[in-house]
Amino acid sequence: MIEASPKDLDAPYWAALEQGRLNLPTCKNCGVWHWPPVSRCAECDSWGLDWHDIPLEGEIFSWTRTWHPFGGTEGLEKPFVTVVVAIPAAGNRRLMGLLEGVADTAPVPIGAAVKGRVSHTRYGETEIPTILWHLAARDGDAQ
Numbered sequence: 001m002i003e004a005s006p007k008d009l010d011a012p013y014w015a016a017l018e019q020g021r022l023n024l025p026t027c028k029n030c031g032v033w034h035w036p037p038v039s040r041c042a043e044c045d046s047w048g049l050d051w052h053d054i055p056l057e058g059e060i061f062s063w064t065r066t067w068h069p070f071g072g073t074e075g076l077e078k079p080f081v082t083v084v085v086a087i088p089a090a091g092n093r094r095l096m097g098l099l100e101g102v103a104d105t106a107p108v109p110i111g112a113a114v115k116g117r118v119s120h121t122r123y124g125e126t127e128i129p130t131i132l133w134h135l136a137a138r139d140g141d142a143q
Contacts, residue, residue: 009037012051017129020118022056024090025049033091056116056131058085061094063108075122079104083133085114097131112136 016023025037029046040047062084069078081099086092097116102108113136121130 009039009049013037014129016051016053017118017131021053022087022095022116022118022131023051023053024087024093025051033093035090035093035095052090054087054089056118057089057136058087058095058114058116058133060084060099060108060110060112060114060133061086062110063099065108072123081108083108083114085116085131085133095131097133099133099135101134 012023012025024033024035026033026049027041027044027046028048028050030041030044032041032043034041034049037049060083063081065079065081066073066076067079073080076098081102082096083099084094084096086094098121099108099114114133115136116131116133118129119132120127122128
């Protein structure tokens, strides 16, 4: 588990992931989405955040396939695909995660709809929550 102190701005994010939820902040005054969280809003100079549960749904913004091991990836089967996902429900703020269910050499379409789930991965001696994404079927696609 990620150890977060109450003063850590991202503590609500990690706590929600531990419960299988995605929780992201907006400015308490103007409502602008922020990720990573900030202590002071650059849009309105206000202090304070409101946190919102949002669906684990988005669109692939970018991706990379990793074939070689490096520190911290020992628990991941190679190759693996890391994606940056834009979250429409959070003002298109972007989160990283792993894309599951993609063949070793299959292209990953930019803009593809994805749905996520929270899992855990090992980083060193610590289990940390991680978002695993999978390609979502679009209306009219075979399930």
